[in-house]
Amino acid sequence: MVCPRCIMAVEAVLNDMEVSYSQVRLGAVEFTQEFPPSRIKQFEKKLLELGFSIAKSRELVWVETVKFSLIQLFENESLELNVPISVLLSEKINVDYSRLSQLFSNSQGKTIEQYFIDLKIEKAKEWLSLEMFNISQIAWKLGYGSVQYFSAQFKKITGQTPSDYKKSSKKDRKSLDSLGKQ
Known part of the structure; x- marks a missing residue:
């Protein structure tokens, strides 16, 4: 869950x-x-x-807790993180991050970092679709150091620049909950 x-x-x-x-x-x-x-x-x-x-094991519960914790970061629509994700997760779950990372990758087929990037891109797509913020504001709110880096990562994952996505009529999106069930 x-x-x-x-x-x-x-x-x-x-x-x-x-x-x-x-x-x-x-x-x-x-x-x-x-x-x-x-x-x-x-x-x-x-x-x-x-x-x-x-969940048949505590390890699977840890993986679900990682997913839940990362999704929860988006509840306030801002990722003002003062600590790295690795520290946040290992403190919350009380398990060494390298162990969490290995378990997550083995069960989900992607790293925690890639999962978090996917969540950030889905949140960006939501904000772009709703025209809540401009691209600079989205990059900042999602914790990117620059608009260029955000745009490059967005394009790598979606095949479109944020501007092209915003202009397009077909806006393909997944819910954060559905990403959590992967």
Whole structure:
């Protein structure tokens, strides 16, 4: 689970199944009573229908926590980061960043840095589509050192410059939540 909507979806499944629980949070459900194996299978099946799966290890929970943490950085529409992502994640999850990076790459097929860049580009596409900010403001808000670097990275990922994207009628976008489910 990587977002509040994911948590609400899991809570809805539990309520539909009439399962007693005290709390649902990122990567965990606290049950108030024993959960029989047959019910676990049923729960897992319902989660799969929603595109979720049960994390079988703490390592997978760490990966989901990385994704959730990075997505959360965009909630305030500004990435005023005073510390590097590596420090932020290792402190939040209490796991060495090199371990997190290895686990993330193995399970997601991309590095944490590439995932974060993908999130930043999707946020830039949102802001460009909504015409909320000009390109310079977007570059600054997303933590790029220069408009040129932002534009080069945007073009590398999307095949268009930010200006061309802003002008185009077809604006291909993914939600941040959908990036989290990859």
